[in-house]
Amino acid sequence: MYPTPTPRRRPNCTALRARRTLRVPATSPSQVLRSHSNGPCPRCGHRIEWHPRADHSLLVLHPAEFTTTVVPADWRWELSCGIAHPHGDATPWCRIPHAILCPAHTPDPHLTPHLTEVRRHLAVRTRILLDTGRLTPLPPTAPCPPTADLPHTPATAPGAPPC
């Protein structure tokens, strides 16, 4: 007879490390596993997507694409293999940094009428999230997600950090 093996106990490593979930975004053409790529904006509660840039810094993009005709050229981004690049090809679609549309920021004076309307819809939804208690507003000194270095950097409210 063989002795009954003592069950091995795994060290409780998961308690020491934060859990990271990897997944393939449904809209990803590259099908590359990524972590922390989606989530709500801590300021407005809307879904945002984090993408690395070529210099490995992170950029927060609005999850929807826009036609390039309604987005100023300096705000246009595109994704290639999960990496965010300034829009440079001839496709009529682009992505836009979330900070431009985030209703928690003061609207940029360069917003086109279409982007102003999108931003207004997001502001209404943020108001609903706040009124129903599904979004807790951050204090004005809380850090913001990284954004692109934009020529038309969105203005911030007085007392708010520059996001």
Ligand SMILES: [Zn+2]
């Ligand atoms: Zn936001």
